[in-house]
């Protein structure tokens with residue numbers, strides 16, 4: 286069945302969360318893959334699930350999308366209870382799986398038309414939405430080409446376009462940049478960024494810290510099936526303290542420089558070590574000029590200055606005792 290009116294939810298539910306996940310649990314035999322996961326996503330918000338391989342990201346989103354039954358807990362999409370047998374709530378979400386689901390012989394536009402019809406779109410509305418989506422995923426100029434000629438990254442973008450066609454309230458993307466070249470990766474990230482201008486809520490899973498930092502308003506750090514922490518990038522970094530590191534390498538009067546550096550207001554700790562000094566400071570990019578000048582004036586000849594700022598990788602290490610990437 287097709288209609289000329291794009292399928293959009295009848296009532297916008299601004300204010301209340303688009304997605305509410307509460308106490309979700311899923312076991313596979315003796316393994317608890319998802320162990321009491323709860324989070325919410327507001328309209329227009331991009332929420333990242335950041336965790337290493339096997340953390341439970343795909344299992345979580347499979348339950349969110351109603352593809353997999355939960356052993357415990359509850360998922361609601363737009364206030365509607367989700368589950369494998371539910372039909373209505375699934376109309377409000379789009380799922381972009383890791384695996385590609387496109388027809389290689391069809392052009393990009395034909396693929397979108399085909400999947401659009403499956404969503405009940407047709408006529409002028411389908412044409413209009415297809416053009417909008419092709420723009421959004423940056424494939425308007427390749428709309429007439431068979432997708433078998435596309436690069437891996439372009440196919441991924443089309444996969445995202447298919448998930449977007451029916452203007453879902455919530456779009457779920459499962460590690461959409463795995464295995465693509467850096468240029469395509471950037472194009473994918475730009476497409477996802479553009480979604481927030483559409484007011485869509487996005488659930489984005491990744492094991493790339495840079496992607497979570499760039500795209501997500503809030504991030505849930507997941508490991509061994511549990512949400513270890515949740516918040517904005519800044520909130521998460523506060524968990525491990527907000528101090529940056531400046532490492533000064535050089536010769537001369539290191540001890541004298543260390544004493545002088547302790548007097549600077551931005552400096553919290555100073556440790557003289559081997560051929561240099563390690564400082565913990567607030568806001569290193571602002572403090573570095575005074576640090577370098579003070580060290581120089583105190584008789585230290587610098588050969589290198591290195592700034593390290595805490596990132597989500599450091600937060601993950603702090604919370605779990607292991608690196609995000611193997």
Ligand SMILES: Nc1ncnc2c1ncn2[C@@H]1O[C@H](COP(=O)(O)OP(=O)(O)OP(=O)(O)O)[C@@H](O)[C@H]1O
Nearest residue numbers: 313316318336337338339340341342343344345460
């Ligand atoms: N159908 C299944 N049967 C048995 N174990 C499973 C099944 N699906 C997932 N698991 C296990 O559950 C755990 C979580 O897997 P999941 O795929 O959710 O992790 P992930 O964070 O998405 O990682 P990846 O990035 O590798 O997909 C893993 O230990 C995995 O082996």
